[in-house]
Amino acid sequence: EQGRWEEERLKTASLSFGAKKEREQGMREEQERYQLILEEEEMIEFVTTAITMKGTRSEKVSPRFLLNPDQEAHALSQAELKKQSMQEVRRSLPIFPYREDLLAAINEHQVLVIEGETGSGKTTQIPQYLMEEGYTNGGMKIGCTQPRRVAAMSVAARVAEEIGVKLGNEVGYSIRFEDCTSERTVLKYMTDGMLLREFLTEPDLASYSVILIDEAHERTLHTDILFGLIKDIARFRPDLKVLVASATLDTERFSSFFDDAPVFRIPGRRFPVDIFYTKAPEADYLDACVVSVLQIHVTQPPGDILVFLTGQEEIEACCELLQERCRRLGSKIAELLVLPIYANLPSDMQAKIFTPTPPGARKVVVATNIAETSLTIDGIIYVIDPGFCKQKSYNARTGMESLIVTPCSRASANQRAGRAGRVAAGKCFRLYTAWAFKHEMEETTVPEIQRTNLGNVVLLLKSLGINDLIHFDFMDPPPHETLVLALEQLYALGALNHLGELTKLGRRMAELPVDPMLSKMILASEQYKCSEEVLTIAAMLSVNNSIFYRPKDKVVHADNARMNFVVPGGDHLVLLNVYTQWVESGFSTQWCYENFIQFRSMRRARDVRDQLEGHKTPPTPNTHIHTKSLLSLTAGYFYHTARLSKGGYKTVKHQQTVYTHPNSSLFEEQPRWLIYHELVFTTKEFMRQVIEIESAWLLEVAPHYYKSKELEDSSNKKMPRKQGKAKEELG
Numbered sequence: 001e002q003g004r005w006e007e008e009r010l011k012t013a014s015l016s017f018g019a020k021k022e023r024e025q026g027m028r029e030e031q032e033r034y035q036l037i038l039e040e041e042e043m044i045e046f047v048t049t050a051i052t053m054k055g056t057r058s059e060k061v062s063p064r065f066l067l068n069p070d071q072e073a074h075a076l077s078q079a080e081l082k083k084q085s086m087q088e089v090r091r092s093l094p095i096f097p098y099r100e101d102l103l104a105a106i107n108e109h110q111v112l113v114i115e116g117e118t119g120s121g122k123t124t125q126i127p128q129y130l131m132e133e134g135y136t137n138g139g140m141k142i143g144c145t146q147p148r149r150v151a152a153m154s155v156a157a158r159v160a161e162e163i164g165v166k167l168g169n170e171v172g173y174s175i176r177f178e179d180c181t182s183e184r185t186v187l188k189y190m191t192d193g194m195l196l197r198e199f200l201t202e203p204d205l206a207s208y209s210v211i212l213i214d215e216a217h218e219r220t221l222h223t224d225i226l227f228g229l230i231k232d233i234a235r236f237r238p239d240l241k242v243l244v245a246s247a248t249l250d251t252e253r254f255s256s257f258f259d260d261a262p263v264f265r266i267p268g269r270r271f272p273v274d275i276f277y278t279k280a281p282e283a284d285y286l287d288a289c290v291v292s293v294l295q296i297h298v299t300q301p302p303g304d305i306l307v308f309l310t311g312q313e314e315i316e317a318c319c320e321l322l323q324e325r326c327r328r329l330g331s332k333i334a335e336l337l338v339l340p341i342y343a344n345l346p347s348d349m350q351a352k353i354f355t356p357t358p359p360g361a362r363k364v365v366v367a368t369n370i371a372e373t374s375l376t377i378d379g380i381i382y383v384i385d386p387g388f389c390k391q392k393s394y395n396a397r398t399g400m401e402s403l404i405v406t407p408c409s410r411a412s413a414n415q416r417a418g419r420a421g422r423v424a425a426g427k428c429f430r431l432y433t434a435w436a437f438k439h440e441m442e443e444t445t446v447p448e449i450q451r452t453n454l455g456n457v458v459l460l461l462k463s464l465g466i467n468d469l470i471h472f473d474f475m476d477p478p479p480h481e482t483l484v485l486a487l488e489q490l491y492a493l494g495a496l497n498h499l500g501e502l503t504k505l506g507r508r509m510a511e512l513p514v515d516p517m518l519s520k521m522i523l524a525s526e527q528y529k530c531s532e533e534v535l536t537i538a539a540m541l542s543v544n545n546s547i548f549y550r551p552k553d554k555v556v557h558a559d560n561a562r563m564n565f566v567v568p569g570g571d572h573l574v575l576l577n578v579y580t581q582w583v584e585s586g587f588s589t590q591w592c593y594e595n596f597i598q599f600r601s602m603r604r605a606r607d608v609r610d611q612l613e614g615h616k617t618p619p620t621p622n623t624h625i626h627t628k629s630l631l632s633l634t635a636g637y638f639y640h641t642a643r644l645s646k647g648g649y650k651t652v653k654h655q656q657t658v659y660t661h662p663n664s665s666l667f668e669e670q671p672r673w674l675i676y677h678e679l680v681f682t683t684k685e686f687m688r689q690v691i692e693i694e695s696a697w698l699l700e701v702a703p704h705y706y707k708s709k710e711l712e713d714s715s716n717k718k719m720p721r722k723q724g725k726a727k728e729e730l731g
């Protein structure tokens with residue numbers, strides 16, 4: 001029986017979308033089969049947990065839960081929601097019946113851990129309750145952290161709307177390179193990284209009455225560091241309320257970390273979700289997603305679909321494929337609205353996922369794991385889960401960091417499935433086998449602090465005067481060697497002296513809201529007198545994967561347009577060239593359109609650049625700008641040096657094999673020495689964004705890191721090159 005779904009799926013791949021009657025007939029049959037599978041398949045039982053305030057509070061069940069699921073589904077149907085006023089919607093959230101108890105608990109305890117199902121109202125309601133209760137009197141702020149930028153923005157927008165104020169006034173958000181707050185802001189949503197930076201200017205967070213660390217279960221690096229810092233300041237700020245909110249059942253960990261703080265549980269409202277697995281592993285999960293979406297669309301009752309993919313590129317590809325298929329099928333199928341959501345998506349596009357689906361149509365949201373717990377989209381009944389996510393992985397021995405698509409954890413998979421059961425009983429289609437779920441997936445995701453480069457936070461902690469990092473109060477300590485390596489790297493960059501103390505340069509580096517290598521590159525550019533160019537490069541790197549637009553039906557034109565931007569020296573200089581030409585066009589939209597450049601990305605790059613510009617010293621006119629820019633890049637990224645060797649490149653220090661990306665302007669050129677911006681592992685370990693350098697530069701910018709012996713054999717081919725030459729094959 002387990003194979004049924006798989007068979008059905010394959011059948012749908014070649015489904016002839018025949019007469020309506022035939023389809024209805026097929027739909028009935030299919031539904032019956034699903035029913036059958038459903039009984040045989042493994043099922044996750046979603047139950048309503050009663051509220052228990054650790055040790056002190058007794059069980060309490062909201063009258064809502066006395067409704068049967070059908071009634072409940074009806075009560076929450078889209079049409080109803082539309083009719084209800086915002087305030088009524090607020091009152092219908094699972095958290096609402098516990099408003100008074102929650103406020104009493106917050107009043108009573110300095111630190112409170114709050115556990116509640118995704119969508120119960122933690123993020124949008126708790127800060128409002130606190131505001132209504134007077135926690136913002138006297139201009140005191142309530143801060144709420146989010147691991148993801150998109151969540152901070154969209155939640156702030158929602159809350160501003162609920163309160164009826166303009167976003168940026170009483171309710172605002174702050175994310176890197178974008179501050180949407182004002183003097184009047186008292187409810188401040190922000191990324192965890194931004195709150196961390198606020199410690200630099202306000203070490204005791206004196207302007208805040210409450211800090212809500214939200215999405216604590218995500219265990220991002222910044223959230224983990226916040227735990228330690230906030231636990232510390234809470235000791236000498238008894239008036240500060242600390243709330244730790246989490247979606248999953250890891251709350252005991254948070255409780256014990258915060259000296260056994262009480263846990264407040266908000267009972268969830270969940271409907272059963274039937275889980276379907278595939279019989280055999282999927283060779284191409286992107287294709288499997290597309291087929292599954294269409295299958296659901298033609299065979300299943302109304303309800304929106306949520307698909308989990310790993311990143312922007314995949315999401316765009318999936319959306320494109322879906323749209324193409326729908327276009328071909330035309331009126332043979334009902335309308336399917338295809339909506340992407342990922343971090344770099346412009347906010348007007350992001351907002352679209354929340355608009356209700358018109359009657360007769362179906363919405364499919366293709367998301368990164370942002371939709372796992374950070375964002376709640378109403379109306380989702382079907383979830384498609386290929387079982388992958390993109391993760392940072394870090395080799396503490398070599399210092400190499402890379403983004404890898406890996407299987408997600410069982411905890412993640414279950415969160416994803418849960419998204420289908422929020423408004424009614426739902427279905428989750430897992431594009432992997434039940435066996436893989438049991439045997440190949442980890443129970444939980446490893447906290448980021450244990451798999452990332454710590455350079456950034458070590459620099460920040462040093463700037464906060466925290467010198468003893470070994471004894472910092474980590475919830476889960478990072479590997480010792482990772483800490484040591486971060487210190488070594490900061491020393492080589494000149495941010496720390498040989499005693500491990502912050503240098504003047506280090507202090508300035510910490511002030512820049514970017515990673516140490518990038519901030520060193522920017523500061524070095526002052527010395528080489530090429531700040532204008534290097535700032536542009538830095539800004540372009542921050543949006544680098546979404547600059548060139550390559551529509552399927554105009555691949556040749558797009559590639560030609562891209563090749564026209566190629567200049568000697570490497571990808572960073574290509575990015576600089578694109579930006580410079582855009583400036584010359586007067587920041588023209590038309591110019592972007594004609595050159596297959598994403599206007600939105602360019603606009604964002606300009607914003608980032610403006611932000612970074614505030615930190616630099618005034619420009620001086622100069623010559624040899626490209627070489628100097630490359631030197632500045634080298635001063636920041638000398639760790640990322642690779643040398644040409646048989647069949648590819650090898651990193652200089654650790655002899656790791658890496659490759660230039662086919663998209664790179666230096667793909668064919670194969671210069672002897674390269675510096676890369678980042679590594680991305682797909683089929684191979686690819687270097688993304690590379691420049692050509694001379695090995696002698698390494699001795700100039702990092703004399704305490706490189707010895708000339710290491711850089712021998714460098715017959716240092718100079719830089720003569722065929723102008724504008726680029727590879728045939730693009731991506």
Ligand code: CDP
Nearest residue numbers: 117118119120121122123124125154158376
């Ligand atoms: O934080 P938690 O997952 O507990 O829930 P929330 O983010 O506060 O969301 C509560 C409800 O607000 C959701 O169920 C959505 O119905 C609604 N919401 C929305 O409609 N649009 C948003 N941008 C955010 C939330």
Ligand code: MG
Nearest residue numbers: 122123373374
């Ligand atoms: Mg939330």
